[in-house]
Amino acid sequence: xxxxxxxxxVPDTETQIKIAPDGMSIATENIKWIINPYDxxxxxxxxxxxxxxxxxxxIIGVGPKRVTxxxxxxxxxxxxxxxxxxxxxxxGSDSLGIARILSAVIKDLDYDIILCGKQGxxxxxxxxGSILAELLGIPxxxxxxxxxxxxxxxxxxxxxxxxxxxxxxxxxxxxxxxAQKGLNEPRYASLPGIMKAKxxxxxxxxxxxxxxxxxxxxxxxxxxxIKQITPPEERKAGKIVEGETPQEMAANLTRLLHEEAKVI
Amino acid sequence: MAELKLFxxxxxxxxxxxxxxxxxxxxxxxxxxxxAKSAEEFGLGELAPRRDELEELNxxxxxxxxxxxxxxxxxxxxxxxxxxxxxxxxxxxVLVTEKINQGIGGFLLAYGVQTGIGSLPxxxxxxPEQKKKYLPKLxxxxxxxxxxLTESAHGSDALTAETTAVLSxxxxxxxxxxxxxxxxxxxxxxxxxxxxxxxxxxxxxxIIERKWDGISVDEEEKKMGMHGGSTRxxxxxxxKVPVENVLGEVGRGHIVALNTLNIGxxxxxxxxxxxxxxxxxxxxxxxxTRIQFGRPISQFGxxxxxxxxxxxxxxxxxxxxxxxxGLLDLALQGIxxxxxxxxxxTGEALRKYALECSINKVFGSEVLDYxxxxxxxxxxxxxxxxxxxIESAYRDSRINRIWEGTNEINRLLIVDRLMxxxxxxxxxxxxxxxxxxxxxxxxxxxxxxxxxxLEKEQKMVAHAKKMGLLAAGAATKKYMDKLANEQEVVAxxxxxxxxxxxxxxxxxxxxxxFQKDGEEKSKIHIAATRVYINDSxxxxxxxxxxxxxxxxxxEELRTQLMGLKKFARFTPINTIALRREIADxxxxxxxxxxxxx
Numbered sequence: 001x002x003x004x005x006x007x008x009x010v011p012d013t014e015t016q017i018k019i020a021p022d023g024m025s026i027a028t029e030n031i032k033w034i035i036n037p038y039d040x041x042x043x044x045x046x047x048x049x050x051x052x053x054x055x056x057x058x059i060i061g062v063g064p065k066r067v068t069x070x071x072x073x074x075x076x077x078x079x080x081x082x083x084x085x086x087x088x089x090x091x092g093s094d095s096l097g098i099a100r101i102l103s104a105v106i107k108d109l110d111y112d113i114i115l116c117g118k119q120g121x122x123x124x125x126x127x128x129g130s131i132l133a134e135l136l137g138i139p140x141x142x143x144x145x146x147x148x149x150x151x152x153x154x155x156x157x158x159x160x161x162x163x164x165x166x167x168x169x170x171x172x173x174x175x176x177x178x179a180q181k182g183l184n185e186p187r188y189a190s191l192p193g194i195m196k197a198k199x200x201x202x203x204x205x206x207x208x209x210x211x212x213x214x215x216x217x218x219x220x221x222x223x224x225x226i227k228q229i230t231p232p233e234e235r236k237a238g239k240i241v242e243g244e245t246p247q248e249m250a251a252n253l254t255r256l257l258h259e260e261a262k263v264i
Numbered sequence: 265m266a267e268l269k270l271f272x273x274x275x276x277x278x279x280x281x282x283x284x285x286x287x288x289x290x291x292x293x294x295x296x297x298x299x300a301k302s303a304e305e306f307g308l309g310e311l312a313p314r315r316d317e318l319e320e321l322n323x324x325x326x327x328x329x330x331x332x333x334x335x336x337x338x339x340x341x342x343x344x345x346x347x348x349x350x351x352x353x354x355x356x357x358v359l360v361t362e363k364i365n366q367g368i369g370g371f372l373l374a375y376g377v378q379t380g381i382g383s384l385p386x387x388x389x390x391x392p393e394q395k396k397k398y399l400p401k402l403x404x405x406x407x408x409x410x411x412x413l414t415e416s417a418h419g420s421d422a423l424t425a426e427t428t429a430v431l432s433x434x435x436x437x438x439x440x441x442x443x444x445x446x447x448x449x450x451x452x453x454x455x456x457x458x459x460x461x462x463x464x465x466x467x468x469x470x471i472i473e474r475k476w477d478g479i480s481v482d483e484e485e486k487k488m489g490m491h492g493g494s495t496r497x498x499x500x501x502x503x504k505v506p507v508e509n510v511l512g513e514v515g516r517g518h519i520v521a522l523n524t525l526n527i528g529x530x531x532x533x534x535x536x537x538x539x540x541x542x543x544x545x546x547x548x549x550x551x552x553t554r555i556q557f558g559r560p561i562s563q564f565g566x567x568x569x570x571x572x573x574x575x576x577x578x579x580x581x582x583x584x585x586x587x588x589x590g591l592l593d594l595a596l597q598g599i600x601x602x603x604x605x606x607x608x609x610t611g612e613a614l615r616k617y618a619l620e621c622s623i624n625k626v627f628g629s630e631v632l633d634y635x636x637x638x639x640x641x642x643x644x645x646x647x648x649x650x651x652x653x654i655e656s657a658y659r660d661s662r663i664n665r666i667w668e669g670t671n672e673i674n675r676l677l678i679v680d681r682l683m684x685x686x687x688x689x690x691x692x693x694x695x696x697x698x699x700x701x702x703x704x705x706x707x708x709x710x711x712x713x714x715x716x717x718l719e720k721e722q723k724m725v726a727h728a729k730k731m732g733l734l735a736a737g738a739a740t741k742k743y744m745d746k747l748a749n750e751q752e753v754v755a756x757x758x759x760x761x762x763x764x765x766x767x768x769x770x771x772x773x774x775x776x777x778f779q780k781d782g783e784e785k786s787k788i789h790i791a792a793t794r795v796y797i798n799d800s801x802x803x804x805x806x807x808x809x810x811x812x813x814x815x816x817x818x819e820e821l822r823t824q825l826m827g828l829k830k831f832a833r834f835t836p837i838n839t840i841a842l843r844r845e846i847a848d849x850x851x852x853x854x855x856x857x858x859x860x861x
Contacts, residue, residue: 016852030853068294069294069298072298073298073301076298188302188309188336189301189302189305190302190335190337191299191302191337191341191350191352191356192337192345192350194295194299194302195295198295
């Protein structure tokens with residue numbers, strides 16, 4: 001089976017985010033970049049499908065050169081090759097622009113299944129996978145916690161948690177699946193894996209290589225525009241309710257809710 | 265990038281390296297960064313969540329964690345691929361050691377033995393059969409290694425051990441009897457690398473399997489720190505060891521024992537870098553949230569001083585460690601790890617840098633002790649309370665100045681190695697001393713101050729070398745081959761050498777960074793280097809005076825001191841302002857951030 005994984009590089013969730021002077025983006029200096037955690041589930045699932053059915057796992061990334069590092073990490077985990085679309089025209093792309101770029105890469109590839117994370121943990125739009133499936137004209141199953149490919153590799157069953165139960169959805173292949181937390185436990189890159197990754201192919205492509213023109217991507221091609229980014233309001237310090245016994249604490253809590261919070 | 269240069273061991277004392285000739289943490293390749301991340305992710309994902317459990321000894325957990333590390337290739341960075349190893353360069357190997365441990369003493373102990381003294385002797389001195397039999401299992405963590413050298417009456421003086429090995433009548437076995445003490449991993453090891461006297465006098469290495477008859481272990485020692493690690497005595501009672509399990513040659517155990525320790529030392533330095541970075545992050549986080557007198561204590565000058573001084577020392581420590589790792593990689597180039605005599609060649613190549621490895625061990629363990637001490641101080645009373653991370657780290661740290669050769673023994677070794685290199689003609693030390701003496705006659709200190717960035721520091725390091733050579737030269741002239749008996753003088757010379765290597769390593773790194781990235785992006789590197797050299801230079805001056813005062817008197821002493829004064833002149837810089845700048849750069853991010861991975 002040929003498996004494609006779309007991978008985004010995002011700031012480490014532990015990074016202290018600073019807003020850039022323009023007020024519309026974040027300062028990228030001193031940021032530690034990681035593979036988007038949901039995409040990491042997608043990479044792991046791709047490797048597991050490959051281990052069962054054979055074939056090849058291709059990682060596709062969009063972004064500046066630093067994204068190479070995240071693709072290499074996925075190669076070190078066991079993926080076979082990588083493609084990075086790196087072009088100044090990409091800057092300012094919205095989800096639609098990114099999906100256009102990915103579909104331009106993918107339309108020339110031979111594939112059975114595409115895996116994405118359900119959303120990027122940076123801007124949290126959660127729509128690139130869906131738009132991509134639409135552009136490619138293939139079925140999509142999103143926010144998935146279990147993937148079962150049929151023995152003859154013609155269909156896929158995907159589980160998705162819904163309020164009070166699990167939804168099991170079946171689709172013909174090729175299809176696109178977006179990964180939710182709980183899908184699997186991603187493996188670490190092993191040291192021999194890292195050394196082998198060095199020799200795996202990683203192609204760089206520009207917008208022109210893909211037959212796109214600059215009006216379809218970047219700020220020009222964007223349907224939405226970020227007006228402003230503001231930090232969340234700082235959380236006030238909490239209060240520990242005092243008291244020797246549970247009864248005393250409950251009494252104190254009631255008093256605080258009544259007198260200070262004025263909610264009862 | 266210009267070529268790194270292969271310097272000889274100890275050559276830094278007489279040759280001024282160029283920044284492009286030494287390896288620095290800014291030179292990590294992409295693969296090295298990925299390897300570091302992989303080790304760090306393992307530490308964060310597998311070790312850190314089990315911190316509390318690992319605080320007490322849990323043999324099964326340790327074994328399973330070592331096996332998980334083995335699956336990722338993290339136990340075998342120094343082992344050849346053909347024996348199941350990951351076969352990486354030394355810089356990568358050091359990075360793995362630095363990044364993996366997450367300040368967890370018990371794991372660090374088990375891991376350090378497994379990847380160092382508990383397996384490297386076979387890598388370097390084992391026969392192909394021994395390697396084939398044991399290395400794959402040590403690499404995967406299926407077998408746990410232990411290194412049993414110390415006996416109750418033989419610590420630093422290890423080669424006179426009393427454990428005996430007697431050849432059986434059929435010539436097939438050695439019968440080993442004796443007791444080894446303070447053996448790490450003893451409680452759950454499968455393989456014991458140990459030493460015994462054959463025919464009473466021939467000190468010899470042996471590979472012994474724990475499951476063989478006649479081996480028992482004593483109770484767990486109640487240690488000051490590293491409570492999560494196992495340390496026991498191992499008792500050998502008529503243990504039949506097949507002759508094929510002699511490690512190295514009969515009567516040549518000292519080669520195995522001493523080289524193993526030599527080689528292991530640079531890894532200990534690496535581990536201290538990792539622990540220091542872990543602890544300083546914790547201390548800064550605390551200082552930012554601890555409010556006294558209405559503001560976070562991180563805003564107070566004396567706390568900033570502590571944070572900055574730790575940053576500076578960590579910076580210097582890692583500059584030293586990776587410079588040496590880079591040097592070792594160069595020295596090992598061209599040795600095919602799969603070839604039969606690769607281990608022996610590797611051992612020989614590494615032995616040439618025993619002096620640098622000792623510096624790394626002494627400096628690293630003392631920086632770590634400084635760091636844990638100041639972290640406790642920042643946390644005040646809380647730092648003294650058990651269950652606080654720093655309280656156990658404070659106790660764990662102390663052993664590092666004792667094991668792998670005490671820091672005292674290592675200081676003696678530094679000078680011993682230097683003298684031997686000089687006598688063997690490997691290092692033209694006497695010529696260098698003579699040149700400095702001549703230089704002294706004609707030298708007129710210039711009155712102008714150097715203007716360029718780090719130019720003044722460059723000159724100070726060059727002068728410190730001259731001061732060191734004067735001290736070493738005068739002491740050798742006075743005591744000749746009896747110098748080793750004057751341990752206090754030897755230790756002073758060793759400390760001067762350590763300071764020189766430390767200053768120069770930081771200086772070369774900061775200059776290399778500055779040349780590549782410009783002044784603005786190298787500001788903190790430069791500040792740390794300047795403060796360190798400012799202080800270290802004065803220590804070199806004082807120690808040189810102490811050497812002179814110990815060996816000369818009257819007119820001779822006055823002449824020596826006058827000469828010294830020419831090289832020791834310098835104008836101090838405002839270290840208070842620089843330390844504040846350094847502290848202010850790390851406090852917002854709450855971690856040591858001078859090295860980018």
